[in-house]
Amino acid sequence: MPESITAVEIIRQSHQGYSIKPFIVRGDDGFTYFVKGLAKAGGPALISEVLGAELGVRLGLPIPPWELIHIADELIAFSVIPNVDDLRGGIAFASRAVENASDFSLSSIHGTSLELRRKILLFDWWIRNEDRCLGELGGNVNLILDSSGNLNVIDHNCAFDRAFNPETFMNGHVFRDCRSFFRDLVVRQEYMQMLGGIADSWGTITDLLPKDWLYRDSDHIDQTAPTLAERLEMLEMFKDERFWGAL
Numbered sequence: 001m002p003e004s005i006t007a008v009e010i011i012r013q014s015h016q017g018y019s020i021k022p023f024i025v026r027g028d029d030g031f032t033y034f035v036k037g038l039a040k041a042g043g044p045a046l047i048s049e050v051l052g053a054e055l056g057v058r059l060g061l062p063i064p065p066w067e068l069i070h071i072a073d074e075l076i077a078f079s080v081i082p083n084v085d086d087l088r089g090g091i092a093f094a095s096r097a098v099e100n101a102s103d104f105s106l107s108s109i110h111g112t113s114l115e116l117r118r119k120i121l122l123f124d125w126w127i128r129n130e131d132r133c134l135g136e137l138g139g140n141v142n143l144i145l146d147s148s149g150n151l152n153v154i155d156h157n158c159a160f161d162r163a164f165n166p167e168t169f170m171n172g173h174v175f176r177d178c179r180s181f182f183r184d185l186v187v188r189q190e191y192m193q194m195l196g197g198i199a200d201s202w203g204t205i206t207d208l209l210p211k212d213w214l215y216r217d218s219d220h221i222d223q224t225a226p227t228l229a230e231r232l233e234m235l236e237m238f239k240d241e242r243f244w245g246a247l
Contacts, residue, residue, distance in 0.1 A: 002208050004068035004091055005029050010079050020045065020157055023087055025094065027069060032097040035069055036157065038089030043213040043224040045157035049093045051231065052127055052156025054205045058198045059123055061116075061153045068210065069094040091210045098152050104143035106134065109174065112151055117175040120153060122182065122191060124173060125247050128164040128234055129156060133172030141174050160231050166246050179247055188244050195238045202232055 009026040014034060016022070020041050022034040038046060049066070056063045068091050076084050109117070120143075124132050133139040142155040170176050182188060206228055216222045226234075237243045 002068055002210065004070050005094070007035070007069055007071040007075055010071070010075060010081055010084060010087070012081055013083055021083075022095075023081070023084070024097065025069065025071070025087075027067065027094065029067075033067065033069065033094035034097055034154075035071070035087065035092050035094045037071070037087035037092040038213070040083075040086035041093070041157060043216070044160075044226070046093045046213050047209060047224065047228075047231075048127075048157050048159040049095070049155075050209055051205060052129065052159045053095070054208065055127060055198060055235075056123055056153060056156070058201065059119055059194070061119060061123060062151055063153050064096045064098055066096065067094045068092070068208075090212050095154060098144055098146050100147035101144040101152070104134075104141050104145055104151070104174075106136070108143075108145065108151075111149065114178070116151065118178045118181050121173060121175040121178045122247070124159075125169065125243075126195060126235060126238060127156065127159040128161045129159040130161060130164065130169050130172070131155065131158040132174055134174040135172065139172065139174070143174065160226055160234055162226055162230075182244060182247050192238060192244075195235075199232075199235055199238075202235075 005027040007025045008028050011024040011026060014022050014024055020036055022036045024032060025035045026032050036046060036049065053063050053066045071087050071092055073088070076087055120132070131140055132142050134141040144152050144154060146152060170179065182191070211220060214224055214228070216224055
């Protein structure tokens with residue numbers, strides 16, 4: 001199993017998050033993390049978090065550092081924080097907290113570079129992540145700003161969605177106005193090469209995943225769905241012209 005840090009304090013449950021509310025936990029490395037446990041999130045969501053973070057970093061997105069974190073049963077047992085049992089189940093996913101973070105809003109869009117907006121739109125389309133929506137009535141954008149106003153891209157537990165709806169994605173994505181950029185054939189070719197280079201590191205990325213996340217049983221027989229093979233098949237759609245035509 002890949003190396004992990006150890007939790008030394010469970011501070012509280014975060015108010016952030018729609019489907020999964022993470023816990024704020026301090027690790028033995030001195031950093032504070034937003035942590036999602038196997039008991040609540042489940043293997044598919046945690047796999048998506050790691051794959052999303054690693055693929056995004058390789059695409060050049062500003063994604064906070066992440067770790068695998070071990071949370072001892074004793075630490076959970078002595079905690080009085082509501083819902084703390086959600087952290088049970090073995091190794092959890094930990095995304096380092098962004099200090100003094102603030103919300104991303106509609107007014108933040110034009111303060112984000114056009115190149116970064118395009119990359120985030122393409123990235124979410126590639127990994128089938130509908131969970132970055134924002135409109136006049138709000139939404140779940142999963143973007144935050146640090147104390148200097150720099151963008152941070154977070155939360156990928158909903159990625160690799162087998163029920164992914166392209167129309168819903170485009171109607172709601174925070175950077176949907178950038179889609180016309182990808183109609184240029186030269187641009188497509190450039191990004192196809194970029195995605196291809198990232199996909200070539202698939203084996204290195206998947207080696208980071210704990211085996212317990214990959215199976216639905218302790219005997220490691222039935223694979224968690226979608227399987228890694230199915231996820232790779234989704235990613236390799238970038239080789240198909242239909243991937244770009246629908247974008």
